[in-house]
Amino acid sequence: MADDVASGPKNGILPALLVWSFLTGALASTWTIGYDASSMAGENGFPLIEIRNVTRLYRRGADEIHALADVSLSVQRGHFVAFMGPSGSGKSTLMNLVSGIDRPDGGEVSVAGQLLNHLTEDELAIWRSRHVGLVFQFFNLIPVLNARDNVGLPLLLTDLSRDERDRRAETALRIVGLQDRLDHYPRTLSGGEQQRVAIARALVTDPDLIVADEPTGDLDAKNAEATLDLLRLLKNLFGKTVVMVTHDPRALGYADDVFHLDKGILLEGESAARASEALRMALGGVVSTGAAT
């Protein structure tokens, strides 16, 4: 585990205090976030997400738009993957399918052993509450709730007591380095801090999968890197599978796998390599110093 932490991005700015707070706080907690290094070692290498021949159509009037066309991929448990591509490429649609927000028109989507195709809206909601943590581009915290209550929101769907919900929310906030912002409301937090609260909210139910939709899209470079560092840390320390949809070329330096999409088609082979190279060029070589592509 120490090696994993040490292998983090060299240009990462996540404070050492964050790791320290986790080691001294979260691990001391009777509630474990869910990462057991020994068991995760056994689970890594098995696909958490399996997508087979998935198509998704949108109808606008008489027109049919293929948001996704015959896409197949798999994501290993404990991996950090990025879905990349230009606007309209289908990456957000793919993210919606993976996170159980949407259902495909054809093909199969299986996540954490659950075939999602035929679940009803409410069944999908229950499934998401147990297996998926979501992070949005604009943080989307509830402005009338403080950081602790925002993070504790998904726990309202459990049978936990108020005290236990608070304790877990505080632990999640300690993990993201916001233990001194428990009672702060979103309006009193910076953009980077709000995104960390959102990540804590995604983490608090100990989901199998964390799905982040353009998590760096509304952040400055410094906070964007801190957010990517944090997502990577969740993968490294807790073995979380992280799926990120992004335009941000910096993602190449953090993701274990990058899936490039264009016009609803998953690029493979040389096409994918060219897309990655173009992104590296866009980043001016910074990615080459990254750690985990």
Added chain:
Amino acid sequence: MKYLGLIRANLGRNKLRSALTGGAVALAVVLVCLLLTMPAGMDTMIERLASNTRISVHNKAGVVYPMPYSFTRKVRQVDGIADAVSWTWFGGAYEEEGQVTFPSFAVEVDRIGSVYPDYQIPPEQLADFLRYRDGAIVGRQTLRKYKWKLGQRVTLRSTVWPVKLDFRIVGEIPNERAPHFWLNREYLDQALKAQGRDGLGIAGVIWVRVDDPNRVNAIMRTIDTMSRNSEAETASETEASYFANFFGSLKAFVTIILLVTGLVSLCIVFIAANTASMAVRERAAELAVLKAIGFSRRVLFGTLLAEAMVLASSAGLLGVLIAIGVTKALQGAAGWNPSLGPLGSFIVTPAVIVQGVFLSLFVGMLAGVVPSFGAARKPVVQTLHEIF
């Protein structure tokens, strides 16, 4: 209960809007509670005013039609009757107060004490009523209203008869709710004769006190049988029934008020529903996120509906408390302001409280159900597309 914090936080999101919406609901509940007290209040008034051994005999065509005065003497001879007194409408207008009128009647002064023993008029005042031809016994409510004192002289102009008479106030009906002004029938009769008229040959209502409450119905039948086929057939009824009929016309008015109140409440439902819709629209992004993180349609619908119902029921409780406060204040004020006398009978009973609270819950439910359902039923992916 675990969602209460979320509901409370959302209600506090726009405090002014919540306060205004709650205020509207509270006001509707106050109105409804006060109006719901009216039927029961009237019954209470009748109970307080009416005796179970006193019956009223009046023209079958209605109380405004007279009966021959001679019928009073016939009634007194019916077996089981303790005594009877006739009332003839005088319609006195008190000119010093701008021609105001109040219930004033010419009565047989020697019969009042025996027909109204429950009024507990002091014997010496009844004796003065007999002694002074121009004597008058006045209800406490009227005495207080015009600040009259015993021994004071007042002049009333009749709106029924062409006379204007001076009276000496010799007695008081010690009843907070009695507005009557009783004058000597002989006095009016002689005044009319002094003008060359026929005198007072009629009676408006004959009040009869019976010995045994169990014989009231039989005596009423006997009296009405006596007048059958005469020029003025009578209709007898108990005092309670008489007052109930008198207030019957008011009940139709109350029904209209209740209908208007119902419409006002409906308007408030629409206002509250509009407010709830606005609140839901403003929070579309948040609701989309809640759906995305796993809030099912049922949970989302429940929390949104609960928000509307918590606000409405809190406002309803406030409205009920205000209504109780208003009726208590009226009861207190009725003690020193006789004109408010009848209002002191209006009490917010537990049944009215329950109806008020249920009304507010109903308003909350109606106002919340449509926007809550609309927000909850949309698929999460559609909501996210609309928002992001």
